[in-house]
Amino acid sequence: MIELRNIKRQFGQTTVLEDISLTVENGSFTTLLGASGSGKSTTLRIIAGLDTPTSGSVMINGQDVTQAPAAARNIAMVFQSYALYPHMDVRGNITLPLAMRNMNRLERAPLLNKLLPSARQKAQNHQEQVESIARMLEIEHLLARKPSQLSGGQKQRVAMGRALVRDPVAFLLDEPLSNLDAKLRGQMRGELIDLHKRTGKTFIYVTHDQAEAMSMSDQIAIFMHGVIVQKGTPHDLYERPATKEVAAFIGDHPINFIECSVEGNVVRGPLGIFVLDEAVSCQNVVIGVRPEVMELSSETAVNGKVERVEYFGSKATASLSLSNGQMIQVVLEDTSTLPETGSACGLSFELSRAHVFDAQTGLRLDVKVAACVQDAAAE
Amino acid sequence: MATVTTPMLPRRVHNALTDLALVGPATLAMLCLIFVPAVLVAVLSFTDYQFGAKAFNWIGLENYVELFTDRTGKRAVFNTLYYAAIVIPCSMILSLLVAMGVHQVASWNKTCANIFRTSFFLPVAATLVAMATVWEMLLHPTLGLVNIVLDMIGIGGERWLSDRKLVLTTLAAIGVWETVGYNMVLFLAGLASIPRHLYEAAEIDGADRGWERFWTVTWPMLGPTTLFVMVITATRSFRVFETVATLTKGGPAFASDTLVYAMYREGFIYFKAGYASAITMVFFIFVFALTMLKVVVAERKVHYR
Numbered sequence: 001m002i003e004l005r006n007i008k009r010q011f012g013q014t015t016v017l018e019d020i021s022l023t024v025e026n027g028s029f030t031t032l033l034g035a036s037g038s039g040k041s042t043t044l045r046i047i048a049g050l051d052t053p054t055s056g057s058v059m060i061n062g063q064d065v066t067q068a069p070a071a072a073r074n075i076a077m078v079f080q081s082y083a084l085y086p087h088m089d090v091r092g093n094i095t096l097p098l099a100m101r102n103m104n105r106l107e108r109a110p111l112l113n114k115l116l117p118s119a120r121q122k123a124q125n126h127q128e129q130v131e132s133i134a135r136m137l138e139i140e141h142l143l144a145r146k147p148s149q150l151s152g153g154q155k156q157r158v159a160m161g162r163a164l165v166r167d168p169v170a171f172l173l174d175e176p177l178s179n180l181d182a183k184l185r186g187q188m189r190g191e192l193i194d195l196h197k198r199t200g201k202t203f204i205y206v207t208h209d210q211a212e213a214m215s216m217s218d219q220i221a222i223f224m225h226g227v228i229v230q231k232g233t234p235h236d237l238y239e240r241p242a243t244k245e246v247a248a249f250i251g252d253h254p255i256n257f258i259e260c261s262v263e264g265n266v267v268r269g270p271l272g273i274f275v276l277d278e279a280v281s282c283q284n285v286v287i288g289v290r291p292e293v294m295e296l297s298s299e300t301a302v303n304g305k306v307e308r309v310e311y312f313g314s315k316a317t318a319s320l321s322l323s324n325g326q327m328i329q330v331v332l333e334d335t336s337t338l339p340e341t342g343s344a345c346g347l348s349f350e351l352s353r354a355h356v357f358d359a360q361t362g363l364r365l366d367v368k369v370a371a372c373v374q375d376a377a378a379e
Numbered sequence: 380m381a382t383v384t385t386p387m388l389p390r391r392v393h394n395a396l397t398d399l400a401l402v403g404p405a406t407l408a409m410l411c412l413i414f415v416p417a418v419l420v421a422v423l424s425f426t427d428y429q430f431g432a433k434a435f436n437w438i439g440l441e442n443y444v445e446l447f448t449d450r451t452g453k454r455a456v457f458n459t460l461y462y463a464a465i466v467i468p469c470s471m472i473l474s475l476l477v478a479m480g481v482h483q484v485a486s487w488n489k490t491c492a493n494i495f496r497t498s499f500f501l502p503v504a505a506t507l508v509a510m511a512t513v514w515e516m517l518l519h520p521t522l523g524l525v526n527i528v529l530d531m532i533g534i535g536g537e538r539w540l541s542d543r544k545l546v547l548t549t550l551a552a553i554g555v556w557e558t559v560g561y562n563m564v565l566f567l568a569g570l571a572s573i574p575r576h577l578y579e580a581a582e583i584d585g586a587d588r589g590w591e592r593f594w595t596v597t598w599p600m601l602g603p604t605t606l607f608v609m610v611i612t613a614t615r616s617f618r619v620f621e622t623v624a625t626l627t628k629g630g631p632a633f634a635s636d637t638l639v640y641a642m643y644r645e646g647f648i649y650f651k652a653g654y655a656s657a658i659t660m661v662f663f664i665f666v667f668a669l670t671m672l673k674v675v676v677a678e679r680k681v682h683y684r
Contacts (some may be wrong), residue, residue, distance in 0.1 A: 009645075014661065041533065048579075048583060049582075050579050050582065050583070069582070069587055070582045070587060071582045071584075071585040071586075071587045072581075072582065075583065076583065077579075077580070079576050079579070079580060080576075081574065082575050083574070083576040083577050083580035084580075085580075085581075085595065085596070085599070086599070086600075086683040087599035087600075087602070087683045096584050096586070096595070097583075097585060098582040100584055100585030100586050100591065101585050105590075146683050147683075148683060162580075162584070221682050357649060
């Protein structure tokens, strides 16, 4: 188990991390998700031991390793740039962590080590381990090549191999897929999930791509401006976002935010008048509705005009303008008949799947939209 | 209405003329100023031509035979190699150490690192002839600071520039002092271009102590720089001249005679243009061999392709 306790990190006057606490269970796949500059990479570096926190502590399996050097933590890391040693072939790259750990300086010395029986024995052992890892990652045929002769995906695998070979406590992956093209990224995503299942190791994964995070993780921690704004399962984050920002960050399609005024439990806005299941104390709320829970409907009154339709094959999205000029996006599951651009449409959504946020603080309000009493155009 | 103007010349001819206009002048200058003189020197080296003479005789390889059999000739070749054999390794090791030190200092104090860098670079920026005069004063057998200090700590001073056994080593030491700054700047640039991620990967892989770090990342990544520094230093030490000319004039008794100084003496004092040309050709072959070594053998090894 890896635990971060109240980690704070400052560079001079700037605070990069503010009170980060996170528990990563053994064998879990945890993703640190956030935009660039949100502190996720710094957190990963602190776990790895490449950076030390200003205050707070890092615990690995109950031991305080805050001041321990990276090598002493037995953690493996895959870098965004792969960081392969360019002067070594693939075999050399994967062998290096083993040699550093198991051999003394004399046994590693070039030429001299040929004379030492202990070095020969260990080298033999290492070769067997390297070859079994290479088989697993399907890079056996590349073992004699230099990194400069490999494609991006192959370098990625070699970097994984170097991480896997020495049986570490956890794998840290720093945006490992961001240098690959879209198709390969999808494939490697699948392979990483398989690898996690097969090894049963702890994976800590840093990314700015919410789709990667959602599809791979057991647990996601969302970083914003140096704090974790929410942590939970992908399902939690999608269904119960803690803030407006989280709701906007998670999901394939950008969520629609509708500003409404509220009195007790009655909400008035451009989509009509709704009733909440409980009264709230604030004056204005924002209702967040994901495009995928909205639909164009002929039963509700007309309240939008279709401005743009984008067709993707399996689905389509329509952008509608409301009477107050706001744009709303709707995902259309049925692509057999698409609405005409410029036509007027009614809008409805699954009430129970709408999120209500305090307009001022952006925090989630623990209420549900219970009913629609009147739609906009009927006013 | 816009009209498309048809060029007066066909496109291909036009392009060819442009190429010629761009490359022509430089090529012409290079032919006139480098290639033709080089060929002339090569031709002259097979003659007994004396500067100002009306005629010359073809004497084949006699000049070269003289250079490699005559005592002074052999001396100059040997001295140059001896000088290079000291300056190349000492200057490279020293400048690498200094560069790593300055690089390290720069990570916690930029100003301090700049002061170090400037002071090590000073010999490169200064006029070597003027600096040689300063060395002459420092190394003076009775009045020089070096011997005064040595006397004070109880070690007898030496006649640095007039002892036949010592003079070449003294010049080599000055040569090291002169080249360290330049090499340091090259190594610093090389160090700065090593990606930080490699050091971090090495740290995680367990190569986090000084020697392992150096051996796993720094040294291999400095490969191209080291090769370049080696070739530059070798070329510079093969053509050592200023310190010889100002401090010893090749003496005492040719003990510090070097190739380029011998070439200068034979060609411009004794006007033996043929013999001086032969020396120049030998010097040229040394440098050419080094350059080929860099291009053919080593370039492939250090770029890891």
